[in-house]
Amino acid sequence: MPAMPHALDCPGCAAPELAFAAHDHAHCAHDALERAEAVTAANGARMTPVRRRVLEILLENHKALGAYDVLARLGAEGFGNQPPVAYRALEFLVEQGLAHRIQRLNAFTACTHPGEEHAPAFLICRLCHMVAEAEASAARTSLDAEAARAGFRVERSTIEALGLCPACQGAA
Amino acid sequence: MPAMPHALDCPGCAAPELAFAAHDHAHCAHDALERAEAVTAANGARMTPVRRRVLEILLENHKALGAYDVLARLGAEGFGNQPPVAYRALEFLVEQGLAHRIQRLNAFTACTHPGEEHAPAFLICRLCHMVAEAEASAARTSLDAEAARAGFRVERSTIEALGLCPACQGAA
DNA sequence: TCTATGTATGTAATATCATAACACGTCAAT
DNA sequence: ATTGACGTGTTATGATATTACATACATAGA
Ligand SMILES: [Zn+2]
Ligand SMILES: [Zn+2]
Ligand SMILES: [Zn+2]
Ligand SMILES: [Zn+2]
Secondary structure (H helix, E strand, C coil), rough: CCCCCCCCCCCCCCCCCCCCCCCCHHHHHHHHHHHHHHHHHHHHCCHHHHHHHHHHHCCCCCEEEEHHHHHHCCCCHHCCCCHHHHHHHHHHHHHCCCEEEEEEHHHEEEECCCCCCEEEEEEEEEEEEEEEEEEEEHHHHHHHHHHCCCCCEEEEEEEEEEEEEEHHHHHH | CCCCCCCCCCCCCCCCCCCCCCCCCHHHHHHHHHHHHHHHHHHHCCHHHHHHHHHHHHHCEEEEEEEHHHHHHHHHCCCCHHHHHHHHHHCCCCCCCCEEHHHHHHHECCCCCCCCCCCCEEECCCCEEEEEEEEEHHHHHHHHHHHHHHHEEEEEEEEEEEEECHHHHHHC
């Protein structure tokens, strides 16, 4: 099965980077789960019940969840209720590119582009706490160039923006 | 007293963004302290003994220090030894633009451009743990543009790069 | 000068985030 | 059957950060 058969022509998937925009989120989440199965299969990794459930929890909305928030949910559902249970599942998802860590929030969010090459920047609304993924390749290119001037070789970058989403700009 | 009388023609200060390069660090640190006094004076803020000492500690080298590392130093020198003592001084320095928080490291580093308008990106060497400030205005422009496509208004940004400094590239 | 006010510091207690170490169960290869 | 890799569960601990309250100190009126 191809990893992303309909993403490009599906209205719900065509612009998933716009998490702020109204969209069919049930579809959004369901599609991400399907793609996650494909990604792990392709990588020879195991999508176990705990891992799948953590991804589902992250996919419930476009906010970032702390490890302990996830853990509370897992514990309530009969999985382990000690921190390593959550941290290990989250670490797995991040390694597989199915979730991202938001450094400013010490929290995790489901990837909206699973299985696609992308350089994410994160747009974090300081009022409603929604998190959207934007494309950071241009910013990353600038950063790499500036780093090169100092002789520095960039391996991984963190690009996060705090501000107001469209809805909250109106409210404020 | 002008805030930065000699920074632009001083060899030690001309390219302080290149923290990785060999430079007269005693001068580098001393100058930063002088400029810090000017900045706080201009802002009507008080550079107290604890705050000055924290800045001095951060200025000892171009690495990032955790709040508890700073706190241990303060406690050993007769200042308070409870977390808020360090966090408050660090928060003050960050507000005044005299230090920056490195999100990836949960740590703080002295600003190398105190009193100057700048959009910092941080270059963090994963081997020697040195931290340099690079100019992020180009990256920030890209980020703002990409955010605008989603209707998002960026207020603050975090741009950090993890990788290898010039010296550690040779070693690796 | 005296006192009121805002601000800075000290301290105790607690909250939040994260990892190390070990035990146990499953499954596949030998 | 034994081994080894992996995933999960659990205990314990470590690392980071904040709340709340008490005390000291500066400065600005009265
Ligand atoms: Zn969605
Ligand atoms: Zn919002
Ligand atoms: Zn220096
Ligand atoms: Zn280095």
